[in-house]
Amino acid sequence: MSTSIDPAATSLLRFATAGSVDDGKSTLVGRLLHDSKSVLADQLEAVERASLGRGQQAPDLALLTDGLRAEREQGITIDVAYRYFATPRRRFVLADTPGHVQYTRNMVTGASTAELAVVLVDARNGVVEQTRRHAAVAALLRVPHVVLAVNKMDLVDYAEPVFAAIAEEFTAYAASLGVPDVTAVPISALAGDNVVTPSAHMDWYGGPTVLEHLESVPVVADPTGDPARFPVQYVIRPQTPEHRDYRGYAGQLASGVLRVGEDVTVLPSGRRSTIAGIDALGSQVDVAWAPQSVTLRLTDDLDVSRGDLIAPAAGAPAPTRDVEATVCHVADRPLRVGDRVLLKHTTRTVKAIVKDIPSRLTLGDLSQHPAPGELAANDIGRVVLRTAEPLALDAYADSRRTGSFLLVDPADGTTLTAGMAGEAFAAKAAGGPAEPVADDEGWDF
Structure with a gap:
């Protein structure tokens, strides 16, 4: 090893x-x-x-x-x-x-x-x-x-x-x-x-x-400096007699280090387990670090699927359905309050609604234009989003990789907006994920 x-x-x-x-x-x-x-x-x-x-x-x-x-x-x-x-x-x-x-x-x-x-x-x-x-x-x-x-x-x-x-x-x-x-x-x-x-x-x-x-110029070379974040890309279940009991979770470490024997949490469910093994390039290893692509094996048979995030049990981000973020709108059509979008965060994609656009930033003098109602192409502003399912977002200030996301047009897949998450609303996050409710168009919120 x-x-x-x-x-x-x-x-x-x-x-x-x-x-x-x-x-x-x-x-x-x-x-x-x-x-x-x-x-x-x-x-x-x-x-x-x-x-x-x-x-x-x-x-x-x-x-x-x-x-x-x-x-x-x-x-x-x-x-x-x-x-x-x-x-x-x-x-x-x-x-x-x-x-x-x-x-x-x-x-x-x-x-x-x-x-x-x-x-x-x-x-x-x-x-x-x-x-x-x-x-x-x-x-x-x-x-x-x-x-x-x-x-x-x-x-x-x-x-x-x-x-x-x-x-x-x-x-x-x-x-x-x-x-x-x-x-x-x-x-x-x-x-x-x-x-x-x-x-x-x-x-x-x-x-x-x-x-x-x-x-x-120094670049960040120490992978132990940031908390480990492992977005699951694919669940490996070989359909062969010799690997009948094998269940692995493949993906790329977005940050940090994971070790065999470490206690981890699967988000957003919050279920806990221990890393039983790490497979990399066909070999078993004791440790993996960002940005390696590896397969994790857990000691418990949990319901883990693409889009889940595996993180150390200590210091894991609190899942939330309320997201406040700074965004840059990249599409030609405006982003408006009430728009229904898809939010793509690492390997997870969920439905979301734009609940509010509190301000638009004027980059020339860094002034804030309050309540613009919409963001046009190239605009940078603050948005408030409500997602159908909970997300394990880090603040962008803490992690540029797991604190960023994209808003996508659900109709044609066009990328609308690049987002940088701020702090989740504390009251919502502290209470844990809320039960989803369906709106009149079948979107779960």
């Missing part, structure tokens, strides 16, 4: 880029890929041909991420462009997100799983409203690290006072939002200054390049 914990043979950093239109996000990402030698020869040749077709003599590295033809024709980034690359020190997943205000939902998508956000600022324009908006989204999504990349320093003669003023203003604003870590780097993505290699034009700057910081 295996007993050692090795959560990552090579560390992985997920990061997102954001900035105003024409601040140079795609050029920065292209420069990062090009100078770190993460671009294949045929990709570079395709970029060179496309650049010549647009009348440019030098390769436009922004085309390495702006891959859609409609985006290239407009010269903007519309969708989230994901790229995967690696250096000898770390593996990376990057999301190049749009700069337009009407694509706030795309930034939420790209940054929702990011451990770091790179926010670009044009050195000529300084901190603008969209810069503050992106910082607010990063804070809202609990992105732990932010890099302020002050771009186009070559167009302000690499002046240190310009960089210092922008860095001071942004850092103060980010601190007011509760962003715990900001690192400012002066760069020229077009010329390659301080992206991968140190700049010869800014000897006054002694900090890391963008890539050096990406390679060295």
Whole structure:
């Protein structure tokens, strides 16, 4: 049996880029890929041909991420462009997100799983409203690290006072939002200054390049730091004589560590048992940690099915049918009070009703617009939901994985809203799951 914990043979950093239109996000990402030698020869040749077709003599590295033809024709980034690359020190997943205000939902998508956000600022324009908006989204999504990349320093003669003023203003604003870590780097993505290699034009700057910081920023590598959460994806019951009594619960550990012999609770039922065994890749192990995919076996024959959550008996979340959350509405049709939706949380999907929309957030100045009645595409606001069945939600502040959820259109399966759970209403949670009642359309509430 295996007993050692090795959560990552090579560390992985997920990061997102954001900035105003024409601040140079795609050029920065292209420069990062090009100078770190993460671009294949045929990709570079395709970029060179496309650049010549647009009348440019030098390769436009922004085309390495702006891959859609409609985006290239407009010269903007519309969708989230994901790229995967690696250096000898770390593996990376990057999301190049749009700069337009009407694509706030795309930034939420790209940054929702990011451990770091790179926010670009044009050195000529300084901190603008969209810069503050992106910082607010990063804070809202609990992105732990932010890099302020002050771009186009070559167009302000690499002046240190310009960089210092922008860095001071942004850092103060980010601190007011509760962003715990900001690192400012002066760069020229077009010329390659301080992206991968140190700049010869800014000897006054002694900090890391963008890539050096990406390679060295700490990421959460200790799986024992968060409470264990195991959403059940599939129940394994082999129909063979030799495995007639086998009952396993397969899934991926969302967080934490589980060990053989540990007392656990199955949620939302609240039934308790003990882990009798853990199977991983065909072998029995004594311990499993996030994000491993394993099969758990319990000592008791419980009614466990897809959508249930297995958690340590001590500190398990209290199931509730009343959910208050911050959401970003991503669909084109509005979300209104009274809407019937499906709520998807980990592997569990339940019916829900939008009971209230208390406020809508104005990201420019972080003011609250009370009782908007509905949320339109790209709006961020607070919602109150009532679910047909109890959910074992963590607060998003405690767990980005088990504190998040999606609202889905029950008619066609369209994703409507991305949610970040707040604290459940204490009075409801303390009393345990309520008995469901049916409404006149057959929805259980």
